[in-house]
Amino acid sequence: MEIWRSLSEVPGDQKAVVTIGNFDGMHNGHKKVVATCVDRGRRLGVDAVAVTFDPHPIQVHYPEANLQLISPLQDRLDAMAACGLDATLVAHYDASVYTLSPEEFVVEFLVERLGAVEVVVGEDFHFGQGNSGTVDTLRELGRLYQFDVVMVTDIESPEGRRWSSSWVRELLAASDVGGAARVLGRLHRIRGTVEHGYKRGRQLGFPTANLQSDIEGVIPGDGVYAGWLVRSVTGTQSAEFLPAAISVGTNPQFDGKVRTVEAHVLGRADLNLYGEKVAVMFVSLIREMQAFDSLDDLLAQMDEDLRRTAFVLGVGVSGRVDPDSVTAS
Incomplete structure (x- = not known):
């Protein structure tokens, strides 16, 4: 898997199915989204590419929360590579990113650099300045800029709870590393x-x-x-x-x-x-x-x-x- 550390490193001449997220911990829910991206890329004959962010947005906007990532960035990238992605863009999360409107983000990242023909996201996906963009916003922009949107519905554990990074943190705080491994898948x-x-x-x-x-x-x-x-x-x-x-x-x-x-x-x-x-x-x-x-x-x-x-x-x-x-x- 190629790793791009900035937009300038992206070749800019490819076509891709793209997924976007923080992917903290790369738990089972994240894997479902990334695996869908990979599957769609293979079906369409284009690259499967992920966009993730470093540092985590919460660490930037709410430093007082002292958020500790579940896994180091390299472990996150290793887990993403194991899902079969062709490339991942690690976008440095700063004002140049979080001040972009939803449309500006789509144009700058998805259209002009990554050549998105399809974008795969989860149900709770938000993007753009103030997290103002939703899946519906993405669909509207997709119609305008000629890419499709695939929404992966939340997957639930046998107990009926949604796989999430928050759940992993709860389990680790309670010393239930076995439970955390079940949610993480490792x-x-x-x-x-x-x-x-x-x-x-x-x-x-x-x-x-x-x-x-x-x-x-x-x-x-x-x-x-x-x-x-x-x-x-x-x-x-x-x-x-x-x-x-x-x-x-x-x-x-x-x-x-x-x-x-x-x-x-x-x-x-x-x-x-x-x-x-x-x-x-x-x-x-x-x-x-x-x-x-x-x-x-x-x-x-x-x-x-x-x-x-x-x-x-x-x-x-x-x-x-x-x-x-x-x-x-």
């Missing part, structure tokens, strides 16, 4: 750079990769999770998936104040991850975060956490590692 993951911590875990036989200051993606609610730590294989486009017990929270056992994500790779004492950009994928909640009456009680629970994590992930059970064998410095 495991939820975050990214960040491994930093030095207090090294308490190492001293107890549970060395961890600590993420804190530059985390991208919505962090689930506090708790201990089974999941995967994913690191890039140097010099390749491959990735290494390492089974991990993941702690999210402020470490109440030691009166911690800063919320961190700490991933202990099962049975490994030979990893030196400091400074690496890694991903953490969440599979299932093992237990809620809590403080224990004694260090022995904490260690007993952590041993159980490792057993349950291994069972959930389908890997061999590993116990604590020898603190003296930890190679990271």
Whole structure:
């Protein structure tokens, strides 16, 4: 999939079926819209192209909301590419975009640059200055500028709820990473750079990769999770998936104040991850975060956490590692 970072990078001589949206998280509802765009492009013999925005409009218009994207932009683009799109335009969302009237947006983006012969959108699609444009507006402009409009009706879960980014956020806040994965259609993951911590875990036989200051993606609610730590294989486009017990929270056992994500790779004492950009994928909640009456009680629970994590992930059970064998410095 080609990625264009500005209108000037778009060739401007193609014909395309185009879909437009923020696609935050690229959940099942988004996938239905994008898949329809791809299918229509193949049927018409033209490119299937998406337009998305960075930063998210809410981050621009309502910075006080402190909106954290469900997934980093690169993960969003990877998920869009997996749907079969030929290209995606990542439009920088600023005044040059949000001050355009609906007609100006259609002309500048869809007609003159992308050569839209058809536009695929969801039921709740709005566009143009003040979100004044609707699907009906788009249809009227389509008749004027000679492109068709396909509206994809909202798809619902078996419970009858519409798939949405808001639902994903609710589930993650409630530590229901399994539920979030069902709405997303894949495991939820975050990214960040491994930093030095207090090294308490190492001293107890549970060395961890600590993420804190530059985390991208919505962090689930506090708790201990089974999941995967994913690191890039140097010099390749491959990735290494390492089974991990993941702690999210402020470490109440030691009166911690800063919320961190700490991933202990099962049975490994030979990893030196400091400074690496890694991903953490969440599979299932093992237990809620809590403080224990004694260090022995904490260690007993952590041993159980490792057993349950291994069972959930389908890997061999590993116990604590020898603190003296930890190679990271």
